[in-house]
Amino acid sequence: MTRAHATELRVRYAETDRMGIVYYANYLIWCEVGRVEYMRDLGRSYAVLETEGYGLAVSEARVRYLSPARFDDLVRVETTLGSVRSRAVTFDYVISHAESGARLATAHTALVSIDAGGRLVALPQEFRTALEGVL
Amino acid sequence: MTRAHATELRVRYAETDRMGIVYYANYLIWCEVGRVEYMRDLGRSYAVLETEGYGLAVSEARVRYLSPARFDDLVRVETTLGSVRSRAVTFDYVISHAESGARLATAHTALVSIDAGGRLVALPQEFRTALEGVL
Amino acid sequence: MTRAHATELRVRYAETDRMGIVYYANYLIWCEVGRVEYMRDLGRSYAVLETEGYGLAVSEARVRYLSPARFDDLVRVETTLGSVRSRAVTFDYVISHAESGARLATAHTALVSIDAGGRLVALPQEFRTALEGVL
Amino acid sequence: MTRAHATELRVRYAETDRMGIVYYANYLIWCEVGRVEYMRDLGRSYAVLETEGYGLAVSEARVRYLSPARFDDLVRVETTLGSVRSRAVTFDYVISHAESGARLATAHTALVSIDAGGRLVALPQEFRTALEGVL
Numbered sequence: 001m002t003r004a005h006a007t008e009l010r011v012r013y014a015e016t017d018r019m020g021i022v023y024y025a026n027y028l029i030w031c032e033v034g035r036v037e038y039m040r041d042l043g044r045s046y047a048v049l050e051t052e053g054y055g056l057a058v059s060e061a062r063v064r065y066l067s068p069a070r071f072d073d074l075v076r077v078e079t080t081l082g083s084v085r086s087r088a089v090t091f092d093y094v095i096s097h098a099e100s101g102a103r104l105a106t107a108h109t110a111l112v113s114i115d116a117g118g119r120l121v122a123l124p125q126e127f128r129t130a131l132e133g134v135l
Numbered sequence: 136m137t138r139a140h141a142t143e144l145r146v147r148y149a150e151t152d153r154m155g156i157v158y159y160a161n162y163l164i165w166c167e168v169g170r171v172e173y174m175r176d177l178g179r180s181y182a183v184l185e186t187e188g189y190g191l192a193v194s195e196a197r198v199r200y201l202s203p204a205r206f207d208d209l210v211r212v213e214t215t216l217g218s219v220r221s222r223a224v225t226f227d228y229v230i231s232h233a234e235s236g237a238r239l240a241t242a243h244t245a246l247v248s249i250d251a252g253g254r255l256v257a258l259p260q261e262f263r264t265a266l267e268g269v270l
Numbered sequence: 271m272t273r274a275h276a277t278e279l280r281v282r283y284a285e286t287d288r289m290g291i292v293y294y295a296n297y298l299i300w301c302e303v304g305r306v307e308y309m310r311d312l313g314r315s316y317a318v319l320e321t322e323g324y325g326l327a328v329s330e331a332r333v334r335y336l337s338p339a340r341f342d343d344l345v346r347v348e349t350t351l352g353s354v355r356s357r358a359v360t361f362d363y364v365i366s367h368a369e370s371g372a373r374l375a376t377a378h379t380a381l382v383s384i385d386a387g388g389r390l391v392a393l394p395q396e397f398r399t400a401l402e403g404v405l
Numbered sequence: 406m407t408r409a410h411a412t413e414l415r416v417r418y419a420e421t422d423r424m425g426i427v428y429y430a431n432y433l434i435w436c437e438v439g440r441v442e443y444m445r446d447l448g449r450s451y452a453v454l455e456t457e458g459y460g461l462a463v464s465e466a467r468v469r470y471l472s473p474a475r476f477d478d479l480v481r482v483e484t485t486l487g488s489v490r491s492r493a494v495t496f497d498y499v500i501s502h503a504e505s506g507a508r509l510a511t512a513h514t515a516l517v518s519i520d521a522g523g524r525l526v527a528l529p530q531e532f533r534t535a536l537e538g539v540l
Contacts, residue, residue, distance in 0.1 A: 013306065013316075014160060014299045016153035018206055021523075023149050024463040025433035029284045032430075036283065036342070046283075047342035050423075058429040062467045068523070071153055072306070072317035118426075118473070148441065148451075149434045153320075156388075159328040160302075163295035164419045171418065171477070181418075182477035193294040197332045203388070207441070207452035253291075253338070284428050288421035288476055295419060341423055 003134045004080040007037040008098050011073045021068035027095060028061055031107050034079035035091050044130050054124055056089065056111040063107040067097075074098040084131045086122050087113045138269045139215040142172040143233050146208045156203035162230060163196055166242050169214035170226050179265050189259055191224065191246040198242040202232075209233040219266045221257050222248045273404045274350040277307040278368050281343045291338035297365060298331055301377050304349035305361050314400050324394055326359065326381040333377040337367075344368040354401045356392050357383045408539045409485040412442040413503050416478045426473035432500060433466055436512050439484035440496050449535050459529055461494065461516040468512040472502075479503040489536045491527050492518045 009030060017023040039046045046056070069075055076098040082090035093107040113123045123131075144165060152158040174181045181191070204210055211233040217225035228242040248258045257263075279300060287293040309316045316326070339345055346368040352360035363377040383393045392398075414435060422428040444451045451461070474480055481503040487495035498512040518528045528536075 010303075012299060013152055013302050014158050017148055018151035018153065018155045019460055019462065020153045021462075024466060025149060025430040025437075028430035028433065029282060032283050033280075045342070050341075055424055057424065057426075057473070058470055060467075060469050061429060062465075064465050065463055068462075071320075072315070118424075145438075147434060148437050154325055154327065156327075159331060160295040160298035163298065164417060167295075167418050168415075180477070185476075190289055192289065192291075192338070193335055195332075195334050196294060197330075199330050200328055203327070206455075207450070283422055284430060286423035287418055288423065288425045290423045293419050 004078055005034075005038040005041045006076055006078045007034055008074055008076050009033060011069055011071050011075055013071055016071050021070055024063070024065060027063050027065070027105050027107060030075065030077050030095060031061070031079075031091070031093050031109055034077035034093055035109070038079040038081070038091070042130055042134065044127050049124070049127060052124065053116045054121070054127075055114045055116070057114050057118075058109055059088070059112045060110040061107070063105055065105050067102055067104050069095070069097070069104050075104065081131060081134055082108070084123075084128060084135065086128075087120055089113075089123070089131060139213055140169075140173040140176045141211055141213045142169055143209055143211050144168060146204055146206050146210055148206055151206050156205055159198070159200060162198050162200070162240050162242060165210065165212050165230060166196070166214075166226070166228050166244055169212035169228055170244070173214040173216070173226070177265055177269065179262050184259070184262060187259065188251045189256070189262075190249045190251070192249050192253075193244055194223070194247045195245040196242070198240055200240050202237055202239050204230070204232070204239050210239065216266060216269055217243070219263060219270065221263075222255055224248075224258070224266060274348055275304075275308040275311045276346055276348045277304055278344055278346050279303060281339055281341050281345060283341055286341050291340055294333070294335060297333050297335070297375050297377060300345065300347050300365060301331070301349075301361070301363050301379055304347035304363055305379070308349040308351070308361070312400055312404065314397050319394070319397060322394065323386045324391070324397075325384045325386070327384050327388075328379055329358070329382045330380040331377070333375055335375050337372055337374050339365070339367070339374050345374065351401060351404055352378070354398060354405065356398075357390055359383075359393070359401060409483055410443040410446045411481055411483045412439055413479055413481050414438060416474050416476050416480055418476055421476050426475055429468070429470060432468050432470070432510050432512060435480065435482050435500060436466070436484075436496070436498050436514055439482035439498055440514070443484040443486070443496070447535055447539065449532050454529070454532060457529065458521045459526070459532075460519045460521070462519050462523075463514055464493070464517045465515040466512070468510055470510050472507055472509050474500070474502070474509050480509065486536060486539055487513070489528075489533060489540065491533075492525055494518075494528070494536060
């Protein structure tokens with residue numbers, strides 16, 4: 001496992017708006033797909049993490065939109081682990097057109113570790129160790 | 136309380152697609168808004184119903200699309216209670232353009248009563264009585 | 271090309287609701303993915319169809335919800351061409367859990383052929399011929 | 406017209422996720438609602454702007470999530486005009502719980518002025534003048 005992981009997705013008609021391009025909020029959904037696949041690749045499924053009573057809640061999100069994605073484009077989401085702390089983790093994203101390589105957007109999210117009741121808690125040790133292993 | 140209840144909403148840019156009209160799945164979101172407001176008007180908030188350990192899961196949905204809704208249109212959702220049974224309830228919807236009155240879509244949903252674990256259960260008696268009172 | 275085509279997708283967190291399952295409107299998005307991939311497989315990309323000045327607008331949609339899809343499930347959408355007429359086409363869908371095979375939902379959509387101005391027009395002949403070839 | 410404008414909206418079930426709270430991307434949809442209502446209040450409908458051949462494309466978005474919004478909450482979006490330049494405009498947002506006043510999120514978006522073909526153009530003079538009038 002390296003520090004970055006890439007996944008691809010096909011732009012859905014549902015994701016476009018009447019400007020003919022992908023609606024801006026949907027890039028954050030792609031970031032979610034990117035970090036979920038990142039964790040799966042690391043052997044730490046986010047679905048399992050939730051089953052164990054933990055969750056990662058987004059505390060901050062930023063997106064820079066460089067060039068619009070369009071319906072049916074094959075899009076590449078490259079997710080990079082940024083930092084890991086006791087109760088927080090950050091990811092950075094580069095979203096590009098899979099065929100041309102053109103950069104469509106860059107993004108950053110900060111997430112905090114919570115328990116099933118929504119309270120801040122330390123990341124499960126095994127999960128944190130796995131994340132730190134790639135830094 | 137009569138059997139039908141109307142609520143209005145403004146079409147969001149997010150709800151359009153690159154055809155320049157509202158994406159077809161979003162009408163089902165408006166039906167949800169319609170039935171939630173219907174229940175609130177009846178004095179039986181759906182949010183409270185869930186707090187009490189019950190839920191209504193959709194078992195069937197149908198929409199006929201008559202004329203497209205567009206960005207910034209003010210849309211009227213008229214929700215009518217169809218039928219009430221021990222563990223099921225149906226609603227019908229007429230979605231129209233609030234200013235012109237033009238009919239945009241009609242819809243129907245069937246919902247089943249479930250508990251917090253997702254098992255079929257009878258509707259809470261008080262809730263069922265309230266619904267039956269308007270039929 | 272046979273009359274049915276299957277595609278798979280991974281349930282996104284964004285697609286779930288607070289009942290812990292996939293929100294009911296999102297199945298219609300999966301149907302869109304299914305029919306777009308159906309057309310691609312037939313050699314008639316829907317994106318190209320739109321470039322040529324045509325579109326398919328949904329005139330009717332129906333979904334029966336059998337068992338809930340959940341976050342991170344791998345879901346299979348089997349799309350079957352129903353009927354083809356001069357200005358209309360229908361598709362049927364079976365949505366199932368890719369690993370267990372459990373049936374999650376069935377759906378049906380009717381679509382009408384429109385031009386760039388939203389007026390009803392005959393399907394492009396080549397497109398219609400391709401669709402009829404699999405019936 | 407003052408520099409800030411507030412609008413309220415009711416959280417939809419569709420906007421929640423299986424964590425039981427509003428999915429993070431949806432706050433950007435509320436920002437869209439906020440700035441559209443801001444422009445309407447200013448007498449410069451965004452829908453009309455598009456009819457005239459102009460558009461505002463988001464070039465940057467940032468959200469800080471402070472406390473989760475939940476289903477059926479009445480949410481207040483306060484939109485403030487940040488800056489106006491020849492081809493760009495920024496807005497800031499404070500999203501809060503309408504009844505308790507608790508702050509749920511803050512956000513910032515930068516938008517660029519484009520023509521119908523997606524090319525950068527100067528904001529229509531009348532629109533720019535109207536915006537500058539409130540600064």
